[in-house]
Amino acid sequence: MKRIILIAACGLMGCTHTFAQEEEPKLVVKPSGRILMDAGVMHSSDPALDDQLNDGVAIPDVRAGLSATYGKWKAKVDVGYARQSVSLKDINIDYNFDKENLVRMGYFVHQYGLQSGTSSSFKISMEEPLANQAFFNSRLLGAMFLHAGEKFHATASLFAENDAMKMSTDKLGNEAWGAMTRLVWRPLTERGKIFHIGISGAYKKGEIKDFVDNDTKIIFELNQEPGMKGSLKTANSASDAFILQYYEEPDAMKAAFGHKLSLDEWTKIAKIKDVYGDVLFTAPIVAVNVAHPLLQYMYDELNTDSRKFTFLCGHDSNIASVDAALGVEEYSLPNSIEKKTPIGSKLVFEKWVDNAGKTYVAVNLVYQSTDQLKQMSLLDLQHAPQVYSLKLKGLTQNADGLYTFEDVNNRFMQAIRAYDEIK
Structure with missing residues (x-):
């Protein structure tokens, strides 16, 4: 009797194994998603600063999607919503x-x-x-x-x-x-x-199409900075990489991959970046649009009496759009292969008050020379950075190169209002 039971048990195990092999794969669908939420309460002991700080809540990113598996197949669809814009994320099929x-x-x-x-x-x-x-x-x-x-x-x-x-x-x-x-x-x-x-x-x-000059396309999308497609964009990426290599590599021949380039030729390579920035960000209607939030903040800072120093960190595109919106005249920086916005440059607005209590403003671009960048020179009063005075179209500087505070304020307001007039 015991022997018969053992044989029956083994037979049952064999049948179970056969059924498991022949079992059809099942379709499994799972929802996925995430929500990023942000909230802040701001306070400063400085009353003037406290007036400008805003409390608020936001949902900067929402994701929703589905994933499905069927045997060795897997699929995923993920959609994102951020800042009033819907975008496709991952949409793919896997075979394992x-x-x-x-x-x-x-x-x-x-x-x-x-x-x-x-x-x-x-x-x-x-x-x-x-x-x-x-x-x-x-x-x-x-x-x-x-x-x-x-x-x-x-x-x-x-x-x-x-x-x-x-x-x-x-x-x-x-x-x-x-x-x-x-x-x-x-x-x-x-x-x-x-x-x-x-x-x-x-x-x-x-x-890459031999850097021809007739395939550039400007792309405008709602709530996005202007974008570009074509050879100029590719040339800008190459120019940016070359210039960084020129600054970081002490041997200029190595920086140019064995070619002996003159300073004028390096300047021409750097000019590609200037042209790229001008095309994207300096058209008047584009400049006042892109620079609008920054112009508002800068105007408020200039008109805060208790403010001693404000530092805003951005990109060369910010300097280009702010300059264009404020009507800065065309300029070419000395002692630099980058003639518009050298790496690490600063757009500086200085307030000066004379003995009679009248307020003036200096508008300067402060930057390191090409030699200072290549040598990584420490800056001090004996080794000062380059300071270039910018000129505003239609405004007159005094003998010290300063503008009246009222003139600069009015120029800021003109640029800010130009945004509101865009139809």
């Missing part, structure tokens, strides 16, 4: 060959460098590597093969240009395409002991 290999197709973040392998909440470094700025895009339409083994990690991607999701082909023309890869060796992955070394590469075709 096994636990270490998959193919992903759709609109998603392709892996280039360590930054792209993590969420935006877990950035590896505060400063984005220059290679990432040149080759990496947030999300691209394409396909990626991913191998994630214990010792080796590898990706290979084919993708269309980043405007493929934003513009139709009648406006975009023939789409550019590219490829990228990320290869990582991880010899040590013990708990508390991690070491890996990797390399990334990218190739783009069709976007």
